Amino acid sequence: MEALGRIxxxxxxxxxxxxxxxxxxxxxxxxxxxxxxxxxxxxxVFLTLxxxxxxxxxxxxxxxIVELKIPAQTxxxxxxxxxxxxxxxxxxxxxxxxxxxxxRAKREPKRVLGSKAGRRVSPKSxxxxxxxxxxxxxxxxFSSLTGSTEAYxxxxxxxxxxxASASTLEPQIYDLSYIDYDDYFISAPESEAxxxxxxxxxxxxxxxxxxxxxxxxxxxxxxxxxxxxNAPLTGIIGYSVFGFxxxxxxxxxxxxxxxxxxxxxxxxxxxxxxRRAFPLGMGDVKADAKARLMEWVGGIVETMSNIAETxxxxxxxxxxxxxxxxxxxxxxxxxxxxxxLGDLEDIGIRTNTKTSLxxxxxxxxxxxxxxxxxxxxxxxxxxxxQGYAIIGSHSGVKICRWTKSALRGRGSCYKRSFYGIASHLxxxxxxxxxxxxxxxxCWRHGTNPVGTTWRWQVDPPEMxxxxxxxxxxxxxxxxxxxxxxxxxxxxxxxxxxxxALSLVGEPIFYPHINEFLTLLHNDHISSxxxxxxxxxxxxxxxNNVTQLYVSIDASNKESLRKIDRPLxxxxxxxxxxxxxxxxxxxxxxxxxxxxTLVKGFNIDDEVSGYADLIARGLxxxxxxxxxxxxxxxxxxxxxxxxxxxxxxxxxQTFVTALDTELAKRGLHYGIAAEHAHSCCVLxxxxxxxxxxxxxxxxxxxxxxxxxxxxxxxxPEDYMxxxxxxxxxxxxxxxxxxxxxxxxxxxxxxI
Ligand SMILES: Cc1cc2nc3c(=O)[nH]c(=O)nc-3n(C[C@H](O)[C@H](O)[C@H](O)COP(=O)(O)O)c2cc1C
Ligand code: SF4
Numbered sequence: 001m002e003a004l005g006r007i008x009x010x011x012x013x014x015x016x017x018x019x020x021x022x023x024x025x026x027x028x029x030x031x032x033x034x035x036x037x038x039x040x041x042x043x044x045v046f047l048t049l050x051x052x053x054x055x056x057x058x059x060x061x062x063x064x065i066v067e068l069k070i071p072a073q074t075x076x077x078x079x080x081x082x083x084x085x086x087x088x089x090x091x092x093x094x095x096x097x098x099x100x101x102x103x104r105a106k107r108e109p110k111r112v113l114g115s116k117a118g119r120r121v122s123p124k125s126x127x128x129x130x131x132x133x134x135x136x137x138x139x140x141x142f143s144s145l146t147g148s149t150e151a152y153x154x155x156x157x158x159x160x161x162x163x164a165s166a167s168t169l170e171p172q173i174y175d176l177s178y179i180d181y182d183d184y185f186i187s188a189p190e191s192e193a194x195x196x197x198x199x200x201x202x203x204x205x206x207x208x209x210x211x212x213x214x215x216x217x218x219x220x221x222x223x224x225x226x227x228x229x230n231a232p233l234t235g236i237i238g239y240s241v242f243g244f245x246x247x248x249x250x251x252x253x254x255x256x257x258x259x260x261x262x263x264x265x266x267x268x269x270x271x272x273x274x275r276r277a278f279p280l281g282m283g284d285v286k287a288d289a290k291a292r293l294m295e296w297v298g299g300i301v302e303t304m305s306n307i308a309e310t311x312x313x314x315x316x317x318x319x320x321x322x323x324x325x326x327x328x329x330x331x332x333x334x335x336x337x338x339x340x341l342g343d344l345e346d347i348g349i350r351t352n353t354k355t356s357l358x359x360x361x362x363x364x365x366x367x368x369x370x371x372x373x374x375x376x377x378x379x380x381x382x383x384x385x386q387g388y389a390i391i392g393s394h395s396g397v398k399i400c401r402w403t404k405s406a407l408r409g410r411g412s413c414y415k416r417s418f419y420g421i422a423s424h425l426x427x428x429x430x431x432x433x434x435x436x437x438x439x440x441x442c443w444r445h446g447t448n449p450v451g452t453t454w455r456w457q458v459d460p461p462e463m464x465x466x467x468x469x470x471x472x473x474x475x476x477x478x479x480x481x482x483x484x485x486x487x488x489x490x491x492x493x494x495x496x497x498x499x500a501l502s503l504v505g506e507p508i509f510y511p512h513i514n515e516f517l518t519l520l521h522n523d524h525i526s527s528x529x530x531x532x533x534x535x536x537x538x539x540x541x542x543n544n545v546t547q548l549y550v551s552i553d554a555s556n557k558e559s560l561r562k563i564d565r566p567l568x569x570x571x572x573x574x575x576x577x578x579x580x581x582x583x584x585x586x587x588x589x590x591x592x593x594x595x596t597l598v599k600g601f602n603i604d605d606e607v608s609g610y611a612d613l614i615a616r617g618l619x620x621x622x623x624x625x626x627x628x629x630x631x632x633x634x635x636x637x638x639x640x641x642x643x644x645x646x647x648x649x650x651x652q653t654f655v656t657a658l659d660t661e662l663a664k665r666g667l668h669y670g671i672a673a674e675h676a677h678s679c680c681v682l683x684x685x686x687x688x689x690x691x692x693x694x695x696x697x698x699x700x701x702x703x704x705x706x707x708x709x710x711x712x713x714x715p716e717d718y719m720x721x722x723x724x725x726x727x728x729x730x731x732x733x734x735x736x737x738x739x740x741x742x743x744x745x746x747x748x749x750i
Contacts (some may be wrong), residue, residue: 134311135195136237136304138164138171139184142202143212148285149244150175152293153202156242159297167308168301169195176203177211181218185271186228188235196237198277198304201268204244204285205260212260219267231273238277238303238313241265242296242487247284253739258282269483277303277313279480281487295491303480313481372434372449372456379449383433388503389475390433391467392459394510396503397429399475407476407493408484411738414675415500415528417727418623418682419547420697420720424489425497427472427525431464431510436534438565439553440601440640452567454509461515469496497700501529502549508538517543524704530594533578534568540581546703547590550578550617554602555609563601579617590698590715591619598627599644603654611661614669620688620715621696622669624658626651626679648679655681672696673723675733677740687716694723 138160142153157171174184183189188197203212223230233239243261250257265280281296283289307313371393373379380390388398402413402423412423434449434456449456476493479485499520501507508531510516520527530549531539542548554560557572568574582591593614597603614622626646646654655671662669668686672694675681684696699720706713727733734740 134308135167135169136164136307137169137191137195137197138200138300138304139189139197140171140173140200140202141176141179141184142173143176143210143215144204145206145210149202149204152244152289156200156202156293156297160301163297163301165301165305165308168304171200176215181215185218185233186222187232196307197235198237198300198307199233199239199268199272200300201239201241201261201264202244203241203261203264205250205256205258207250207256207259216260216263216267219264219271223267223270231271233268233271234273234275236272236275237307238275239268239272240276240278240280240296240300240303241268242281242283242293244283244285244289246286248286257284266483274481275313276481276483277307279482279485279487279490292488296487299480299487299491369455369457372432379433387475389471391429391464391471393457394433394459395429395431395464395468396433396505397427397468397471397475398503399472399479400426400428400500402426403428403476403493404479404482406738407479407486407489408482409486409489409738410484411677411734411740414623414625414678414680414682414733415498416735417675417724417733418621418673418696420700421498421526421528422492424476424493425495426500427468427496427498428500428503429468429472430501430503430505430507431459431461431513431516432507433505434509435504435506435532436509436567437532438567440563440565440598450567454511458511461512461519464510465516465519472496496523496525498526498528501527506532506535508535508542513538514541514543517545521704521707524700526698526700526703531578532564533575534566534571536574536577536581539578544589544707546698546700547592548582548585549592549594549623550582550619552593552595552610552613555606555613559602559606563598576616579613582617582619586618586620587714588712590621591617592621592623593617593619595622595624596627597624597646597651597654598640599646599650601640601644603646603650607654607657607661610658611665611667614662615665615667618667618685620685622658622683624651624655624681624683628679646679648676651679651681655683659683670694671729673727673733674729674731675727677732677734681729688719690719690722694728695719695721696723697721 140153140157140160142149144150144153153173157173160168160171184199191197206212222228222232241261241264243258243264245256245258245261247257250259253259253262261280261282265276269276278296278299281292283292303313373383373390373394375390383390383396386398388396390396400413400423402411403426406412406416406423412421413426415421415426416423432454434451434454436450436452438450473494473496476490480490507513507529517527517529526546528547528549529542529545530551533539533550533552539550553563560566560572560575564571582593585591595610626648627644659669659671662683669683670686670689671681672684672688673682673696682696684694688695697720699718702720703718706717724735725731726736
């Protein structure tokens with residue numbers, strides 16, 4: 001106190017106080033009054049100074065801090081110009097990794113590698129103002145022991161920087177060995193408003209103990225931890241996994257090829273509430289890894305731009321992540337329909353002629369034509385509920401169960417075995433949902449439009465074609481979240497190669513069927529058209545198709561009446577006339593009889609009758625298929641039950657008997673191939689043999705060459721390679737490249 005008093009006397013007291021004593025006493029009193037505020041101000045100044053100094057240091061040393069925290073090979077500075085982008089260029093040469101100890105990593109605050117982006121975003125220029133604020137933050141996680149996955153991960157980062165849309169921020173990249181899983185895999189990291197995280201996980205597989213085991217265990221435990229929501233990562237917008245493996249040591253997935261990527265994919269499906277943004281990709285490091293990864297990145301880029309546009313993953317079929325549940329096959333309604341109506345597949349066109357088929361409007365006032373399937377009708381509701389997309393007012397598209405199966409590597413339909421069509425490249429559609437039969441095994445009775453003549457509005461072919469493609473691809477895209485979908489097949493499926501005009505209804509009923517076929521052929525999409533042999537005029541007027549079918553549901557008039565219940569009174573005459581047209585077109589294009597066998601209806605004692613019909617129409621091929629039971633009340637009412645479905649051995653017996661009958665008539669046919677999985681056998685004219693071997697596969701490129709040449713050509717001119725050994729009669733017909741599974745998704749040994 002004394003000292004303070006002294007300091008106080010050295011200056012201003014003389015003017016304020018009359019004597020020294022008075023002065024000291026006054027100063028002391030002032031000091032006592034003001035000391036607290038003064039001390040507080042001094043402390044505040046001191047603290048502010050200290051904070052400013054420390055901040056200045058940290059800004060100046062920022063780079064060093066990052067260097068310390070991040071292993072050099074884990075982080076590519078995002079602002080660095082990319083000199084050698086492209087997966088095709090990458091050399092997965094291992095780079096030495098300086099790995100900080102795991103315990104240290106645990107103590108560190110959450111590390112974010114890469115910059116907080118924003119440079120690409122220009123909300124004003126965004127096409128959709130509602131979603132303009134959405135930005136995707138890709139987060140690449142990888143694991144690598146010998147460096148190759150790390151190099152691939154970095155190349156993915158570069159690819160995304162180069163190719164991703166403006167709404168995608170610069171990807172952050174993390175080595176799973178050095179991050180704290182709790183920061184990213186217990187809950188989604190916090191983000192700025194409008195930023196959505198998308199996790200991309202690239203991993204090898206090791207059947208030895210590695211960091212990946214810890215990671216998978218962490219995912220599993222997080223899911224099972226009762227204190228945590230079992231889908232705690234729903235905050236991210238999506239995820240996708242890519243696995244690297246070695247087929248030399250682990251040839252198939254059952255042997256363990258990419259098994260850890262599969263596990264991670266499955267756990268992430270659970271943790272994210274099924275937000276699989278793109279199918280699990282897999283690549284063989286000794287063969288196709290680069291190509292597969294390239295496709296995967298392409299898909300990711302597209303998905304992210306979709307998310308940015310729509311703000312969500314879209315209306316995908318979300319994968320449950322539950323192996324058992326999600327491996328159950330989809331319903332087989334499609335098959336039922338086909339077996340009922342006998343697939344209606346398309347007719348092709350040789351030229352670009354604009355010939356429309358005649359419409360018989362005898363009973364209709366053309367001014368008051370109505371839509372065939374109005375949006376408010378029960379038919380519309382019923383079809384859309386079944387998964388059909390209705391195009392315009394009378395066309396439909398749906399992806400069949402084989403397309404879904406092929407996307408998951410579980411086998412294609414019989415057309416793969418017989419004609420070389422991979423089901424994931426095939427679009428099934430019809431430009432006419434209406435039909436002139438009421439077959440006993442058709443599931444759509446009561447709701448489907450029927451009629452003997454076209455009496456509805458007519459939609460233009462371009463509209464149907466564009467609408468069908470768009471709806472088909474949209475449906476394919478919904479498959480991207482389904483477990484087991486192969487990334488490369490998913491990508492391939494984006495280019496439609498074949499069109500089966502065989503869904504429901506009667507495609508040649510559509511007045512502009514020829515123009516529609518031209519549109520298909522112009523895009524080199526093959527056409528398989530099935531008709532019900534009730535419209536001879538339309539059949540005669542059809543242009544060239546890749547393969548033309550007629551359904552032969554019975555061998556005689558009475559049997560046909562019973563089974564097809566045709567609307568036309570002269571149905572038998574029409575039927576026979578159609579067979580004669582098929583004969584006349586035998587040398588223009590591949591013609592096929594489709595026989596659907598129904599026990600108790602059209603098999604017994606009918607072999608000879610069928611042989612006569614074949615002798616009449618001389619088709620290039622005869623497909624014989626056992627009916628699929630659809631179990632509707634109508635079919636039950638018609639006396640149809642499971643007992644009417646033939647066993648495959650019964651179909652085989654029938655085919656052998658038919659073969660004998662044809663030989664007796666001096667007709668040169670033989671049993672070429674089979675697809676036991678769908679109870680289907682193929683007989684072929686012997687002209688489809690080359691050097692003693694069946695060649696039922698189609699050379700599609702050659703077909704389009706011939707079509708575009710404008711010169712006449714015949715069906716044998718676009719004969720492709722030999723029918724594969726596994727598809728030949730007696731060998732079952734399941735493509736060994738695929739994995740056959742039971743209804744629970746368990747592998748079946750063939
Ligand atoms: C010891 C060992 C075990 C492996 N186990 C599997 C396996 O079970 N399944 C598989 O598909 N690949 C397996 N591979 C192949 C690796 O996944 C593949 O070589 C991968 O590219 C390695 O990636 P990395 O260089 O990033 O560590 C194994 C490789 C090694 C050396
Ligand atoms: S032909 Fe196409 S639509 Fe028909 S079953 Fe095969 S894949 Fe499906």
